Amino acid sequence: MPLYRQLYYRFQEAIATENLKPGDRVPSVRSLANELNIAKGTIEQAYEMLVSEGYFTTHGAAGTIVSKQVSLIPKISKQTIIKSHEKNNFFSQGREIEISPFQIGIPAFDLFPNKTWNRLLKNNLHKLETTIMAKTDPNGYEPLRQEIANYLGISRGISCTAEQVFITTGYSATLQLICHTLLKHGDLGWYEDPGYPFARKLLEHSGMRLLPVHVESDGLDISLGKKIGLNARFAVVTPTHQSPSGVTLSLAKRLELLEWATQQNSWIIEDDYDSEFKYHGRPLPALKSLDINDRVLYAGTFSKVIFPGLRLAYLVVPKSQVSQFQYSASYCRVLGSTLYEATTADFMNQGYFLRHLQKMRSSYALRYDYVKKALIELEDDLQIKPQIGGIQILAHLKHNMNDIKIAMKAKSHGLSIEPLSNWYIKNSSSKPGLILGFNNFSTIKETENAVARLALSIRS
Ligand SMILES: Cc1ncc(COP(=O)(O)O)c(C=O)c1O
Structure with missing residues (x-):
């Protein structure tokens, strides 16, 4: 509690x-x-x-x-x-629940503007307008959908209307809505290998047959996808920062993927879970911004940019699919509390959201430097590829060590580390590695201390 x-x-x-x-x-x-x-x-x-x-x-x-x-x-x-x-x-x-060092997927709570958020929430509680108290539109609270459409237009190069935006209680709920609306039991889909295991499990439990598609240094191996599943109904991708490798899908591959989907009449599910965090250069537009033939379903979340306990995410669907999605949203009931949707809309509308993003971006860039410097101590054991953004890094284990055992050992040192091998579908291609969240280290000292404990876990 x-x-x-x-x-x-x-x-x-x-x-x-x-x-x-x-x-x-x-x-x-x-x-x-x-x-x-x-x-x-x-x-x-x-x-x-x-x-x-x-x-x-x-x-x-x-x-x-x-x-x-x-x-x-x-x-x-x-x-x-x-x-x-x-x-x-x-x-x-x-004391409050502690975030373990290296834990992934948790934004830095020390940067969150609690007071502002509480004030906005309190205002909505006090007003308790009928729009908040009554059951809302199954697509989600309209002012929030409008804010999301505006934000995506400016920040992600996605041109969409509020009508195309569907609010859900998280990425899993988004996937459920897609499965109900466009897919059927037994449909084939490409899935990045390694890739996000929670979404994979959800899709498998929903009856989808997933084809593992290897990830290269410029993203998903599209040629392999076409070779093993040309007629797949869908492909799930994380083009901005592949999860967990952090690589970006190249422009040539983006175009090839869109071309495949257009020719096969297949769907691309773009999971843009942490694209807001890019520390050098200009932000990359979403794959959806290139989607002239309306094959991309764009999934975003507030878990990394506000907080995961909020359980708020969204899906942008092609115009041609809006009425189908409206129908399934009316019985799927993937919506959470309007009170939080209204508070999030205010947070965005009053400029706090963008300010918070900027603050996170600059702090995370600093924290990324801390972890990069601290990990030099482990360069004999770990191989780290430079990242353009994100809030976690992938460290490959050089000596083919067992990442699951290391993660267990790390747990006994108070660390929370994800072993990479759990993120593979195909065991034969699995490489050992450690997925390390870095955005919750607020000082270099704290980072060095955690890296020292990681060194103990690896070397013992
Ligand atoms: C790859 C990936 N996609 C999507 C999500 C978002 O999940 P949710 O919206 O359910 O919090 C996450 C969260 O950690 C993630 O790592």
């Missing part, structure tokens, strides 16, 4: 057991943050919930008190509260 919720329940319990009575003053955010040694933003989040639900009232400089009307709130069962506390692992340790 997140820390702010645990705190929220603590206060609810204190009120239910009458340890806190109507009119009692509660500690200030600052003093409670000091007392519990947790972030002020966490306390604020809990207090905001308690205020919005009527447990607390705020009185400016006079502080926050337990509402005089608290007795009107239906009694919370003490048993329920105690049960929820039993699950509380983190409070007793007096």
